[in-house]
Amino acid sequence: MSNSQVTRTMHLIWHLVKRDFQLRYAGSVLGFFWSLAVPLSQLLMLVFVFSRVIPLNIANFPVFVFTGLLPWSWFSSSLIASGGTFTTARDLLYHPNVHPAILVLVTVLAHLMTLLLSLPVLFWMLYWYDLDFPWLFLPAFPLLILVQAPLTAGLSFMIATANVFYRDVSQLIGIVVTLLFFLTPIWYAVPPTSDYTYLFEINPMSLIIQNYRLVLLDGRWLDWPSLMMASGMSVGMLAVGYFFHRHFQSDVIDAI
Amino acid sequence: MPRVLRVLQVSKRFFLQDHRQRTLRGALTRLLIGRFSRSTSLWALRDVSFEVEHGKTFGIIGHNGAGKSTLLRLLCGLSRPTNGRIEVDGRISGILELGGGFNPNLTGRQNVMTAGILNGLTPSEVKAREQKIISFAELERFIDLPTRTYSTGMYLRLAFAAAMEFEPAVLVLDEVLAVGDERFQKKCMDRIAKLKQSGTTLIVTSHSPEQILSLCDEVLVLEEGRVVMQGDPQSALASYHDLLRQRTETRAASLEGKTDLSPLATEKGVRQGTLEASITAVHFYDHEDQPLEKLESGQGLRLTLTYRITPSINDLALLVGIYNETHVKCFEVSISSMASTFGALSPEGTITCTIKSLPLLAGQYFMNVGLYPTDWSFIYDYHWQMHPFHIYRPERERAQLSGVVAIEATWSSLK
Numbered sequence: 302m303s304n305s306q307v308t309r310t311m312h313l314i315w316h317l318v319k320r321d322f323q324l325r326y327a328g329s330v331l332g333f334f335w336s337l338a339v340p341l342s343q344l345l346m347l348v349f350v351f352s353r354v355i356p357l358n359i360a361n362f363p364v365f366v367f368t369g370l371l372p373w374s375w376f377s378s379s380l381i382a383s384g385g386t387f388t389t390a391r392d393l394l395y396h397p398n399v400h401p402a403i404l405v406l407v408t409v410l411a412h413l414m415t416l417l418l419s420l421p422v423l424f425w426m427l428y429w430y431d432l433d434f435p436w437l438f439l440p441a442f443p444l445l446i447l448v449q450a451p452l453t454a455g456l457s458f459m460i461a462t463a464n465v466f467y468r469d470v471s472q473l474i475g476i477v478v479t480l481l482f483f484l485t486p487i488w489y490a491v492p493p494t495s496d497y498t499y500l501f502e503i504n505p506m507s508l509i510i511q512n513y514r515l516v517l518l519d520g521r522w523l524d525w526p527s528l529m530m531a532s533g534m535s536v537g538m539l540a541v542g543y544f545f546h547r548h549f550q551s552d553v554i555d556a557i
Numbered sequence: 558m559p560r561v562l563r564v565l566q567v568s569k570r571f572f573l574q575d576h577r578q579r580t581l582r583g584a585l586t587r588l589l590i591g592r593f594s595r596s597t598s599l600w601a602l603r604d605v606s607f608e609v610e611h612g613k614t615f616g617i618i619g620h621n622g623a624g625k626s627t628l629l630r631l632l633c634g635l636s637r638p639t640n641g642r643i644e645v646d647g648r649i650s651g652i653l654e655l656g657g658g659f660n661p662n663l664t665g666r667q668n669v670m671t672a673g674i675l676n677g678l679t680p681s682e683v684k685a686r687e688q689k690i691i692s693f694a695e696l697e698r699f700i701d702l703p704t705r706t707y708s709t710g711m712y713l714r715l716a717f718a719a720a721m722e723f724e725p726a727v728l729v730l731d732e733v734l735a736v737g738d739e740r741f742q743k744k745c746m747d748r749i750a751k752l753k754q755s756g757t758t759l760i761v762t763s764h765s766p767e768q769i770l771s772l773c774d775e776v777l778v779l780e781e782g783r784v785v786m787q788g789d790p791q792s793a794l795a796s797y798h799d800l801l802r803q804r805t806e807t808r809a810a811s812l813e814g815k816t817d818l819s820p821l822a823t824e825k826g827v828r829q830g831t832l833e834a835s836i837t838a839v840h841f842y843d844h845e846d847q848p849l850e851k852l853e854s855g856q857g858l859r860l861t862l863t864y865r866i867t868p869s870i871n872d873l874a875l876l877v878g879i880y881n882e883t884h885v886k887c888f889e890v891s892i893s894s895m896a897s898t899f900g901a902l903s904p905e906g907t908i909t910c911t912i913k914s915l916p917l918l919a920g921q922y923f924m925n926v927g928l929y930p931t932d933w934s935f936i937y938d939y940h941w942q943m944h945p946f947h948i949y950r951p952e953r954e955r956a957q958l959s960g961v962v963a964i965e966a967t968w969s970s971l972k
Contacts, residue, residue: 309677316674327662392660395635396675551637
């Protein structure tokens with residue numbers, strides 16, 4: 302790929318990310334602030350239920366929940382949106398310069414924007430609860446993003462492709478994502494002893510969220526073993542997703 | 558001359574599935590029944606090879622279903638060939654179907670930006686061309702509205718203006734010249750002529766033989782997915798008309814004895830067609846409803862055409878043309894769907910066409926009339942030189958006239 306081709310592809314991706322926002326929030330007054338509405342409303346409800354109704358007695362509970370919700374929202378909203386990545390983008394997919402991988406990347410990046418936009422809220426909460434500013438988070442955050450991105454992209458690739466042939470897939474994903482929400486330690490801490498600890502060890506999102514908390518709440522550096530484990534699964538998922546797509550690529554273009 | 562496009566033995570197969578949305582249930586059923594139910598396939602293109610030289614205008618003709626659209630979609634990269642290869646040197650850009658290209662929920666301006674970036678321009682380069690595109694498309698007042706609110710004409714004007722402004726190496730135009738009012742078409746033709754001059758390679762399809770003749774340097778004729786011939790526009794059009802005749806003859810042969818319409822005796826001229834629909838009578842009348850065989854140049858004419866159709870036919874296309882003795886077409890009008898123009902067709906009926914004034918020079922003329930299926934793929938009934946009429950010059954006329962049209966010229970002389 303020549304240099305100008307790289308810049309052109311970058312322009313294209315950046316434009317398509319902006320376009321994704323334009324399409325999602327066309328005609329609404331608050332615009333992209335709506336993308337913050339989902340994690341914030343979930344936060345309010347979880348904090349109310351688990352600190353007032355059934356207290357879990359976790360220190361700084363709102364910050365605790367939010368550190369889990371941020372990466373989770375990026376993951377879940379990308380997966381849900383990826384059902385339409387190909388089916389609603391006939392106009393783009395028909396274009397010879399658009400590789401399907403670009404569209405998947407755009408979906409994942411567009412939802413990463415939401416996470417980036419929520420960071421000021423997270424920092425404000427840390428300040429509000431009198432927690433030290435986690436300087437280690439600045440170098441750790443890009444690493445955590447790099448671990449989660451291939452996982453999200455790989456799954457999105459598969460969902461986007463499968464949904465072209467079976468519209469049932471996006472319905473199914475809605476259910477799976479809801480179930481996974483409860484199996485991921487977002488509003489609870491991983492119990493130290495349980496018959497089911499393996500559930501949290503094979504769930505890459507659980508490993509990633511625990512690393513977020515290590516840095517943000519405990520002021521410690523990333524836990525390499527669990528992070529390597531998560532990146533392994535993540536890269537594996539990307540490979541599976543990509544080859545799944547490659548196998549059906551020519552059919553996708555004709556079926557859409 | 559360098560080749561800008563090479564198509565090497567390209568074939569495209571489609572699997573025909575039922576039109577219902579594919580679901581898991583369908584997949585499970587198929588799995589139980591067996592995979593063979595999926596295997597009805599259609600070869601839309603078979604071994605198509607051709608090359609286009611840089612700067613040439615290349616036409617593709619063929620009747621509906623011959624594979625034109627599939628070929629154009631492959632050229633634009635909208636689909637992959639099942640076999641064979643397509644090599645393009647440079648950027649290829651096209652205006653194909655209405656649905657592709659623009660997102661209906663975004664504004665015209667946003668769509669132009671996307672199209673520009675997709676064509677490899679930077680955002681600032683698109684911005685620099687935006688105003689020219691908008692003014693060419695004449696959409697100044699509508700450019701910030703979602704394109705779903707656009708009319709077909711507005712949409713195509715924008716697509717056309719954008720595609721031409723982005724300077725592709727190869728521009729594919731699929732029947733777009735048939736859209737828009739005459740003034741806009743003229744504007745487009747001027748723009749296309751400029752593109753041709755600046756060395757852009759054009760690939761066009763058109764139903765209009767005149768456009769093919771005036772635009773193309775070379776023409777490819779497709780029939781049932783195969784290349785019938787490739788050559789200069791004249792001989793390509795001739796071969797295209799031959800195919801129409803062949804199809805009609807094949808169909809007529811397969812219908813032998815199945816239609817109760819026996820061919821009428823033809824006193825003069827030539828008659829052709831399957832006769833599933835037939836023209837049983839053609840009459841001319843003057844403005845006082847008197848039958849007429851000759852009329853004065855400039856006078857009006859009323860034409861009645863009586864038709865009969867077999868019950869299986871529910872729509873027809875109609876063609877009426879006036880030709881002079883030397884086979885020059887003076888005038889032609891067509892109705893592409895009689896059912897949508899006149900309402901449901903009865904088994905027998907009469908169509909009247911009133912021509913206010915026929916300003917033709919004196920001489921012998923023929924009213925050539927034809928009935929076709931609405932996709933014009935073969936002929937039901939065509940009367941060539943079967944219905945003559947005469948035009949004579951008014952007594953007062955003195956000057957010597959020649960040509961086709963009778964234009965009134967007034968003379969004076971100053972001494």
